[in-house]
Amino acid sequence: MSTVVQAEPSRLMMSRSRLPRWALPLLGVLTVAGTAALFALTPLRGTADFVLIALPTYLLLQTIVVARVEGGRQARNRLATHALTLTFVVSLVPLVAVLGYTLTQGMRRFGLSFLTHSMRNVAESDPYGGAYHAIIGTLEQVGIAFAFAVPLGILVAIYLVEYGSGRPFARTVSFFVDVMTGLPSIVAGLFIYALWILTLGFRYSGFAGALALTLLMLPTVVRSTEEMLRLVPHGLREASLALGVRRWRTILRIVLPTAMAGIVTGVMLAIARIVGETAPLVLTVFGTNSINNDPFNGAQSALPLYIYSEAGQPNDTAIDRAWAAALTLILIVMLLNLAARLLAWWRTPKSSH
Amino acid sequence: MSQPRTPPNGARDELSMGPAVVAGRRPRGAVWDALFAGLTRTAAGLVLVLMAAIAAFLVLRAVPALRKDTVNFFTATQWSPDDTPPAFGIGALAYGTVVTSTLALLMAVPVAVGVALYLTHIAPRRLAQPMAYLVDLLAAVPSVVYGLWGLIFLVPAIGPFSAFLSERFGWIPFFASDGIFGKSMFTASVVLAIMVLPIIAAISREVFRQVPADHIEAAYALGATRWEMMRTAVLPYGRPGVISATVLGFGRALGETIAVALVLSANYQITYRILTPGGNTIAANIANTYGEAGHNGRGALIASGLVLFAITLVVNLVARSVVARRKDLSGAQG
Amino acid sequence: MAKRIDISGLNVYYGSFKAVEDIGMTVEPRSVTALIGPSGCGKSTFLRTLNRMHEVIPGARAEGKVLIDDEDIYAPGLDPVAVRRMVGMVFQRPNPFPTMTIYDNVVAGIKLQGRRRKSELDGVVERTLKSANLWGEVKDRLAKPGASLSGGQQQRLCIARAIAVEPQVLLMDEPCSALDPISTLAIEDLIRQLKERYTIVIVTHNMQQAARVSDRTAFFNIAATGKPGRLIEMGDTHKIFSNPDERATEDYISGRFG
Ligand SMILES: Nc1ncnc2c1ncn2[C@@H]1O[C@H](COP(=O)(O)OP(=O)(O)OP(=O)(O)O)[C@@H](O)[C@H]1O
Ligand SMILES: [Mg+2]
Numbered sequence: 001m002s003t004v005v006q007a008e009p010s011r012l013m014m015s016r017s018r019l020p021r022w023a024l025p026l027l028g029v030l031t032v033a034g035t036a037a038l039f040a041l042t043p044l045r046g047t048a049d050f051v052l053i054a055l056p057t058y059l060l061l062q063t064i065v066v067a068r069v070e071g072g073r074q075a076r077n078r079l080a081t082h083a084l085t086l087t088f089v090v091s092l093v094p095l096v097a098v099l100g101y102t103l104t105q106g107m108r109r110f111g112l113s114f115l116t117h118s119m120r121n122v123a124e125s126d127p128y129g130g131a132y133h134a135i136i137g138t139l140e141q142v143g144i145a146f147a148f149a150v151p152l153g154i155l156v157a158i159y160l161v162e163y164g165s166g167r168p169f170a171r172t173v174s175f176f177v178d179v180m181t182g183l184p185s186i187v188a189g190l191f192i193y194a195l196w197i198l199t200l201g202f203r204y205s206g207f208a209g210a211l212a213l214t215l216l217m218l219p220t221v222v223r224s225t226e227e228m229l230r231l232v233p234h235g236l237r238e239a240s241l242a243l244g245v246r247r248w249r250t251i252l253r254i255v256l257p258t259a260m261a262g263i264v265t266g267v268m269l270a271i272a273r274i275v276g277e278t279a280p281l282v283l284t285v286f287g288t289n290s291i292n293n294d295p296f297n298g299a300q301s302a303l304p305l306y307i308y309s310e311a312g313q314p315n316d317t318a319i320d321r322a323w324a325a326a327l328t329l330i331l332i333v334m335l336l337n338l339a340a341r342l343l344a345w346w347r348t349p350k351s352s353h
Numbered sequence: 354m355s356q357p358r359t360p361p362n363g364a365r366d367e368l369s370m371g372p373a374v375v376a377g378r379r380p381r382g383a384v385w386d387a388l389f390a391g392l393t394r395t396a397a398g399l400v401l402v403l404m405a406a407i408a409a410f411l412v413l414r415a416v417p418a419l420r421k422d423t424v425n426f427f428t429a430t431q432w433s434p435d436d437t438p439p440a441f442g443i444g445a446l447a448y449g450t451v452v453t454s455t456l457a458l459l460m461a462v463p464v465a466v467g468v469a470l471y472l473t474h475i476a477p478r479r480l481a482q483p484m485a486y487l488v489d490l491l492a493a494v495p496s497v498v499y500g501l502w503g504l505i506f507l508v509p510a511i512g513p514f515s516a517f518l519s520e521r522f523g524w525i526p527f528f529a530s531d532g533i534f535g536k537s538m539f540t541a542s543v544v545l546a547i548m549v550l551p552i553i554a555a556i557s558r559e560v561f562r563q564v565p566a567d568h569i570e571a572a573y574a575l576g577a578t579r580w581e582m583m584r585t586a587v588l589p590y591g592r593p594g595v596i597s598a599t600v601l602g603f604g605r606a607l608g609e610t611i612a613v614a615l616v617l618s619a620n621y622q623i624t625y626r627i628l629t630p631g632g633n634t635i636a637a638n639i640a641n642t643y644g645e646a647g648h649n650g651r652g653a654l655i656a657s658g659l660v661l662f663a664i665t666l667v668v669n670l671v672a673r674s675v676v677a678r679r680k681d682l683s684g685a686q687g
Numbered sequence: 688m689a690k691r692i693d694i695s696g697l698n699v700y701y702g703s704f705k706a707v708e709d710i711g712m713t714v715e716p717r718s719v720t721a722l723i724g725p726s727g728c729g730k731s732t733f734l735r736t737l738n739r740m741h742e743v744i745p746g747a748r749a750e751g752k753v754l755i756d757d758e759d760i761y762a763p764g765l766d767p768v769a770v771r772r773m774v775g776m777v778f779q780r781p782n783p784f785p786t787m788t789i790y791d792n793v794v795a796g797i798k799l800q801g802r803r804r805k806s807e808l809d810g811v812v813e814r815t816l817k818s819a820n821l822w823g824e825v826k827d828r829l830a831k832p833g834a835s836l837s838g839g840q841q842q843r844l845c846i847a848r849a850i851a852v853e854p855q856v857l858l859m860d861e862p863c864s865a866l867d868p869i870s871t872l873a874i875e876d877l878i879r880q881l882k883e884r885y886t887i888v889i890v891t892h893n894m895q896q897a898a899r900v901s902d903r904t905a906f907f908n909i910a911a912t913g914k915p916g917r918l919i920e921m922g923d924t925h926k927i928f929s930n931p932d933e934r935a936t937e938d939y940i941s942g943r944f945g
Contacts, residue, residue: 184608276495
């Protein structure tokens with residue numbers, strides 16, 4: 001190993017004195033009390049300010065105390081531990097803020113009537129109207145993207161794992177799957193717009209949006225399927241081939257079923273990812289206030305599009321609808337995620353060897 | 354090959370087939386094998402076709418607009434593609450894109466690395482998994498919801514904070530302002546930071562988890578505290594992974610559209626004052642101006658999209674090469 | 688049923704690496720032939736060329752002649768799948784198909800080969816599981832997953848799966864090395880019964896096992912690592928173990944190897 005710790009063994013062996021267990025909690029109480037006193041005596045107010053003052057004060061005091069009694073190295077260790085714990089808490093703040101805000105704001109308009117009405121003949125300032133047309137659009141667009149991306153993605157993954165491994169062609173494909181993973185969604189939308197609408201002359205439609213979503217879903221499906229196929233023990237393929245089973249049947253009847261739970265999980269996560277895509281739909285589906293059940297003809301709506309357009313309105317009623325739609329969308333995504341995780345946990349290939 | 358045999362009563366009767374079953378049976382099934390292999394290869398080839406088509410059609414649609422451009426497309430800052438004569442350039446857009454994404458990384462990377470360290474080496478074993486799931490959930494929130502939240506909650510909420518920064522640190526040029534805050538590049542980068550945080554955290558967590566146990570034990574054996582162990586064993590080992598995670602997060606931030614479009618009040622100026630309203634990004638500009646763009650305007654937007662595509666492509670290639678180098682490295686050390 | 692195998696001038700390569708060289712031997716029908724030799728001398732490699740399973744490995748190829756009852760299994764235009772239907776194989780690790788029940792595991796070969804006669808399957812399952820000495824243990828839980836069995840039972844299930852497609856030759860690559868002694872004895876019993884109907888070739892590292900179950904024994908060796916494996920000596924098991932012609936064979940068997 002090349003990394004060497006600059007430790008001072010002699011000092012370590014001496015096992016320096018340690019703080020008693022009650023010392024740090026006491027320090028915490030003292031800090032809180034001190035800050036409270038400060039707030040009582042000065043015009044300082046507010047929970048946020050309280051935390052912003054008490055927390056650094058405590059960390060500072062603690063570092064000093066520990067450094068005095070246990071030495072500098074221990075003090076740095078404690079400080080780092082606390083700081084790292086703090087980053088975790090900080091990372092949860094936006095999650096709680098976004099989810100909490102969506103829930104409280106969304107509940108104002110969320111409900112059966114919201115889910116079953118469209119925006120046809122609804123003015124932005126009206127306190128009714130709903131996202132039915134958007135839900136229909138999202139289901140159809142995602143459904144079509146699913147129908148394209150899943151079979152195609154699985155076939156590509158099968159090629160990469162079962163047929164192509166090591167070949168230059170497979171390496172090239174694998175490379176471009178990676179490139180596709182990094183494709184910005186707006187560029188996918190621009191491409192479909194340039195190809196489908198500008199060049200081939202079709203109109204805006206749910207189908208055009210589905211094509212863009214397919215591009216975004218495909219690499220995710222390929223990668224997760226590939227990973228799952230590689231987990232299938234080689235011995236199963238050999239056992240099947242040695243029975244005189246043909247390769248394609250071995251792949252479809254032995255390898256795929258063995259990897260199925262993982263593949264389904266990956267597909268669900270891929271769907272969760274594209275359900276919320278907005279940018280490509282702006283360019284290809286366009287959005288409408290009316291119900292359009294036909295994904296092949298004319299502008300449709302979609303939940304993300306609906307949120308985007310309502311959010312751009314100056315009326316509070318529109319903003320409320322945007323939140324309700326955001327809640328609907330988050331519920332769909334979270335349910336998909338949860339289902340995927342449960343399935344993965346439920347049917348992780350428990351190694352029989 | 355010995356003399357061909359015709360299968361008795363069709364191929365069904367194989368169970369009771371006697372000797373000499375091997376030779377002469379025309380492998381009907383072999384055709385299916387070839388067909389299926391061909392099918393998967395075609396599917397794989399389609400990936401290449403798609404990527405080529407993306408590049409080709411973007412170029413095809415961008416070139417006519419670029420031909421009519423009367424200013425330097427790469428350096429000019431104005432965006433008037435539908436004027437006569439058309440004048441548009443991505444100077445301001447590219448600047449805003451890079452600045453917001455970079456700021457986002459400055460905020461997200463330290464937190465993400467801290468979270469990853471916390472989850473892999475500090476959090477209680479049993480809770481680490483569900484805690485990691487919570488952080489992952491951040492990635493599951495659709496970007497339009499972040500945009501909505503940013504617009505309704507963050508823009509007003511960040512005003513006082515921006516004001517504080519500008520009052521106290523206004524002497525630093527970045528923080529200078531004329532007293533109006535809110536829909537600024539700073540707000541956009543906070544939203545972007547939240548969005549790339551889970552990506553960077555997840556990859557960093559993965560590499561920190563892969564630090565060989567003997568590296569860690571060696572550090573402890575020398576008497577290191579936990580923090581010293583992280584600094585001497587975990588961080589050096591994980592550095593390439595963290596770098597490539599950062600680059601991937603950068604790529605993601607560069608291309609984010611709707612969330613930025615919602616929280617920026619767009620203009621076409623290059624300014625270093627990140628707290629004041631204004632700024633723009635390539636992606637947000639496409640979403641914002643697409644609706645009103647005329648024929649040439651759409652070509653111009655496609656041209657800007659092509660640049661975005663090229664930038665993210667380069668960024669992703671860099672991330673990949675870092676990962677690849679890391680593999681070589683660990684192979685050499687191993 | 689059982690067939691004779693004649694091998695002559697067989698070389699096997701992995702890419703440019705020659706793994707075994709110039710093998711020639713005859714495997715008698717209705718007998719058990721044991722392949723012994725130090726690790727890496729090419730026993731598995733050789734075994735896999737007898738049903739063209741080596742072709743599954745990228746870069747592997749064989750040259751030479753393998754005749755099964757005078758039919759060249761490497762004849763041009765011959766379908767390797769047809770060879771594998773005639774020459775079955777059992778692997779070192781028990782590998783029942785994890786998504787299938789015990790019942791489905793037994794008939795997997797028949798079903799996936801595309802022969803479907805549902806009415807016959809029940810009979811096939813009972814007959815083969817009886818041949819594999821497993822029927823009594825599993826007849827009440829045929830619908831349970833194959834992976835729910837013990838290691839030894841799984842291996843017998845894999846043997847049942849292999850003989851359900853009615854091969855004429857059965858190749859076994861260290862079929863007991865992942866098993867406990869009791870399961871090992873059960874498999875050895877099974878092998879002795881199966882040789883009434885099949886030509887069996889078995890690779891083993893266990894000298895006692897070779898002595899117990901095989902009629903003839905072939906000893907493989909390598910001169911040095913990186914050199915190809917060769918067939919040193921082959922003969923009746925009794926003779927190989929008591930009075931081999933070659934010094935190397937004697938050294939290996941008596942444990943004075945290396
Ligand atoms: N898939 C492969 N690719 C390349 N070389 C291989 C492969 N499989 C085996 N070899 C090489 O061929 C030689 C023979 O290997 P083989 O597995 O046949 O030996 P073995 O006698 O079965 O050994 P063991 O008793 O350990 O199973 C070895 O040198 C091995 O490294
Ligand atoms: Mg072997």
